[in-house]
Amino acid sequence: STVVLVFQAPISKSPKDKALSPEFRFCIRRGDRIQMGQALGR
């Protein structure tokens, strides 16, 4: 079985944007084992 998440999240194109609102970043790598409740991204 497989679960697929699709979601909107903030992105930024310039340092100014980043200062105003940080962009979304994944904190995982392909092939990682992950447990329910652990962060996928921030």
Added chain:
Amino acid sequence: SSSSQGNSFLVPGATVATIAMLGVLHARRLYDDKKVEEAKEKGIELEFQPDAKATFLRLLPLRSISRLWGFLTSVEFPLWLRPHVYRAWARAFHSNLEEAAMPLEEYASLRQFFVRTLKEGSRPIDSDSCCLVSPVDGTILRFGELKEAGAMIEQVKGFSYSVSSLLGASSFLPMIAADDMQEESNGQENTQRDESKKSWWTISLASPKVRDPVPTRPMKGLFYCVIYLKPGDYHRVHSPVKWNVLVRRHFSGRLFPLNERATKTIRNLYVENERVVLEGQWQEGFMAMAAIGATNIGSIELFIEPALRTNRPRKKLLHSEPPEEREYEPKGIGVMLKKGDEVAAFNMG
């Protein structure tokens, strides 16, 4: 007398030949798996290679096989046998029995054991309000940002599927899309707004990044993450964020296996298999979660809608027919879920 002598040779002969054949197939499989692992270590990515096995799988009654498997695994074991069976399962599929919420004797069947809950505190939820947590235990297959207009997710190198095929067409999101379009700073006339029958996907993916006129509001991108659950993993699905589930869609499709081999050889695996899609909104906008079934784990139980039945027998399978859809009440609010709330479970068969 000669006939009975023939039979006495044939039966053990056929058994030995079958065992030998299975042994050869297993050895071949182990060899292939080793090659795949070696390739991965060298950084070589798997490529899509359709084969005869994939064609053969299309001919098999996988839904019936799945339901039969569900029936067999529902058979109750005698009390004394239960710990032995579940320990064997745990050894074979690397499950951690220490985490099981109940003593092993209390799971009457393998099916019950498979969807076991965990002890309190086994899965701490990352409480950072900005973070999105994994809804399941599993292996990260793919993740990234959907940048191109087609919004394709790569199944493996050489084959991709579209997000709109996976999730289906949204009917409740055009209002959000219209709001987004109003925020476009370049002032271009949005001819798509009038096309009210077009799905949100069509609109959003044509212009996936929208800059707000108010500089304090960020641009939004569309991201995805694909997580594979092995047979030994905890098979309950939780909420990845605090969100409102507005719509549920049930696609009654095939039930191909979803293992690594299958992703490499079966085209459109994720968009052909039976799946339940939840769609709604979180603090950053759109959120959708698709739970995709497989042959051995064919049915999906939805805790927010216990009446939903999946993996049901059908006289004829029409893959082109639209999904069965339900909009949750109250309209526009739907079902509110907190981060970590239990949403669904994958059942055997």
